[in-house]
Structure formats: C-alpha cells, structure tokens
Amino acid sequence: MKKNIRWLIGFGILAASLLFIMLYPIPSLLSWQSSFLAHCFFILMLCFVMCLFRVMAGPTPADRAVAIDTLGILIVGFCAILSISTGRDWYLDIAIAWALQSFIGALALAKYLEGRGFDE
C-alpha cells in the first residue's frame, strides 16, 4: 500500500514537470531558430536534475560514479542541440573534448573504486 503511494507521487511529479515543459512559453535568452528545440533543451535539463539527485542521494560511491558518467554523456547531446539551434560549429568541438574528458574521468574513478594506484 505504502509502495503504491510512493510510486504514484513520483509518477505525478514526473508527469507534471513534462507537461509544464510542453506548455511553458519560450524565454528569449538565446535566439532560437525553432521553438521545438527550446522544448528539447528543457527536457534535457529535467534529465540533468534526475542525475544530480542520484549524485546527491546515492548510497554508495559507485552510484555517484555512475551518475557522473551518465551526466557526461548527456552533456554531449546538450552541446549537439545547442549547435543546431544557434547555428555555431564550435559547440561540437566542446562536445568532442567533453566526451574525451568524461571517458578518462570514468576510467580514473573505476581505478579509484578498485582501490589501486593510478599507475598500475
């Protein structure tokens, strides 16, 4: 019974935030080429909030490492959407650099979790 109530509360929060993103008027902070891409931007922001919640509340260090790795992959997609919507090339250069840095960071975190030194 209690589990059902918790499930319903979580589903309600998720559906309410998705509906809010769909109906929200677009702010004029950046010059958007289409309003569709602005809504995509805010859906990715919702994903970032979920990952940051797992970073904050993860019970073990391995959970936090997994959430950081996921966040790094999501930022690459974020840079791609920014590159389409503003029409500038160099956001994809940022995406290449961020993918490389995220991969090396994940490998270093895995070595740290195993309890070994970085040079073995």
Next chain:
Amino acid sequence: MQQIIGYIFIILGLGFDVFGCIGLLRLPDVYNRLQATTKCVTLGTCSILLGAFVIKGLCATGVKAILVAVFLLLTSPVAAHALARGAHKSGVKLWPKSVVDKYEQDGN
C-alpha cells in the same frame, strides 16, 4: 523534409534519455542502474547526434557530429565495464532478490 527527419531522430533520442534517467532514479542496485543508463543514454545521445548530422548535411558540423557519435559508441561500454568491475571489487552488495553472481563464483 530533411529537417523533419532530423527532428524525428531528436525526439527518439530524447525519449531514450528520459527513460534512462528514470531508470537511474528508480532501479534498486548499482548494477541495475548501470545497465539501464549506459544503454539508454548512449543510444539516445547517438540518436541526437545523428539528427544533427541529418539536419546539417555533409559539412564540417555534420562530420563532427558523426565523429562524436562513433567515439561515444566505442568508449561508453568500456567505461561502463570498468565501473562495474570497480564497484564489484570495492565490495558493493547485490540486490537481495538477485539470482546469480557469476563473477563471484569464478573466484575473482
């Protein structure tokens, strides 16, 4: 026409991203969370990059997008495997209802 196909790819990728992040919140164990996110989020991000390639066409931006997608497809499973191995060696317990642990049985 080109733009509509690209937007369809972007919608597909965003759906995979959202479901992967829901799995990251919802599933009970480190290994289950890793299994949910590393598949869904990698496929979703590669789909967004493919949409960028379809919209921009064969110019510098589109080729860079394909390059990033190939790089993600090569490196993301390696990072996920290393993280799972590190979590198992650091002594994270499995979910109590999980059935089998082959890595423990092999004596590592």
